[in-house]
Amino acid sequence: MRRLAVPIAAGALLALIALMVLAFMRPAPAPTRAEQAAAIAADLKCPDCQSLSVAQSTTEASAAIRRQIGELLAAGRSPSEVRRYFVDRYGEWILLSPTSPLAWIVPFVAIVAGALLLATWLSVARRRTRTAAPAATRAAADGPASVISEAAKRRVRDEAEALDA
8 A cells, every 4th residue: 555655646746737737828718898898997097087097987087988998899999909099099198007118217217316316425425524523633632722713703702792881
């Protein structure tokens, strides 16, 4: 019995792997017209709402677009042709996700530029504090008299006497 356990387990494992491969390789069923219409409506922006899809919105304009999507699909147009129809009619803003790669690249470039600008600013600030520290140390070694000019001392004295008078 023990001699048969290993070949049976290996055969069962191979059968399981074969079933998994078949399940993944099997083509998905073609979406129905209603599923295609729902997918297109989820990709289009409502003309009246802010950042809601046509599928989510309850406005008259969204209901009209949903009806029009169904009519275009029933007329035999493909989902990409229906999307192109709405882009031609309303412009690129009708799409919830932009098609231009520039829309995806610009935020990335802005973040990288901001990080570089911040790093440069911090680097310059560090250099300034390093060069300012020895000057402050020399001024402290010379005494407080060298830090404040005689003209500034005279001005402070004059202002104090004016307040006392």
